[in-house]
Amino acid sequence: MNVSLVWFRDDLRVADHPALTAAAGDGQAVALYVLDEVSAGIRPLGGAAHWWLHHALVDLRQELDALGIPLLLRRGAGLDMVTAVATELGAGSIRWNRRYGGPERTVDAEVKLWAQEHGLHAESHQANLLHEPWKVTTGAGGPYRVFTPFWRTVSAHDFRAPLDAPDPGHGFAGELPHGDGLQDWGLLPHTPDWAQGLRESWTPTAAAGHERLEGFLAERVADYSEARDRPAINGTSGLSPYLRWGQLSPFQIWAALGPRRRELAGSNGPGVFATELGWREFCWHQLFHNPELATTNLRTQFNQFPWRDPANDPDAAAQLQAWKQGRTGIPLVDAGLRELWHSGAMHNRVRMVVASFLIKNLRLDWRLGEAWFWDTLVDADAASNPANWQWVAGSGADASPYFRIFNPVTQAKKFDAEGRYTTHWIPELLTGAYPEPIVDLQETRREALDAYASIKD
């Protein structure tokens, strides 16, 4: 009887999991999750991500238990852990769903090489992107750099139907190698326990993700194209963390969206929402072709941009701190950053506003904001987070023109006219104890335009 080791990564689900389905077909399956924050180039997870991961693993273990498949946990370098467990288990094959970051692909290639050298079958499967990044090129043969033609090409394809979870009865019943205890990983915060807001805001299980998807499709997707811009109402899908951790797959969402998912006419809700899946694909496309996306400007003229430096400029350092803590004196900006700190998420439109404020009004490097989001968001992934920060900065693919500078006061008037969102997160707006703005919006806007003009050519 062949025993297959299924290496789980950012795909913490049992349905539409091609590696798990194939392993069940092989004979007997054992699941392994490796918390790898030490392999070369791998980015350690942020605090909010650790919180979500802990609960997602508890949930995954329950779902696998129902199939009779054991889940082992190991912490360390992916190559060392996977090869050790495969050896101890006497596995005949190792299977996983593909990932697309540079350091991660290096690790996976090393595991595949080790398997070949040791006579094991090793196979990767497509699960987390609708379309493999290397399979789509422009007419000239290169990667797309503009979203619209990218999505026009990709979305014209037919994507496979999502898979059901495998039938029970394919779990490995022999003696298992040892695994770590999840509690011993210390992923949950204590002293202080800052996760109260996360617990109030999220149920980090696959079942909750499916419920959220069903509720969104039944009640809200029709109004999505308008409602998603208003932060005080429940107009967005709220599915991003479930996609981030793979508790939902893009194939499941694509299938559930139904036949109008390719239509954009008349601000069709399913079509507009499908383009958000398209942006996720486009971000991973960018990361695949630019592994340094989180650290390097895609447009190299931005290497000369005159950022203010918190390390040498006390005013800049204080303003960065005020931004993180939601005390800039700009209500929409502060509301967004307080929402982030409380809930581990931020409304999509407000993300653009706070990013524009950091980059353009405070003239602080987009990488500083990207790092804060990486640490505090439950949905930050290695592609979408840096790609979107570069988009706001103007340094990235399909970047917004440099003169497009959000005015957070104007944005609040347009999208939160009654101030419901801002007063929810900033109650002192009503008592008058709220601080003055830390910068003048008009003056810093002009300075940003000058700074952008200075790097032309």
Place this chain on the structure above:
DNA sequence: TTTTGAGTTGTTCGA
């Protein structure tokens, strides 16, 4: 090879 049309999410100013 050259040409052409287009490019997520904005703001301000002046008529």
Place this chain on the structure above:
DNA sequence: GTCGAACAACTCAAA
């Protein structure tokens, strides 16, 4: 209050 133009050219994708 409302509307259109200016903002600045450049890069990209495809014909």
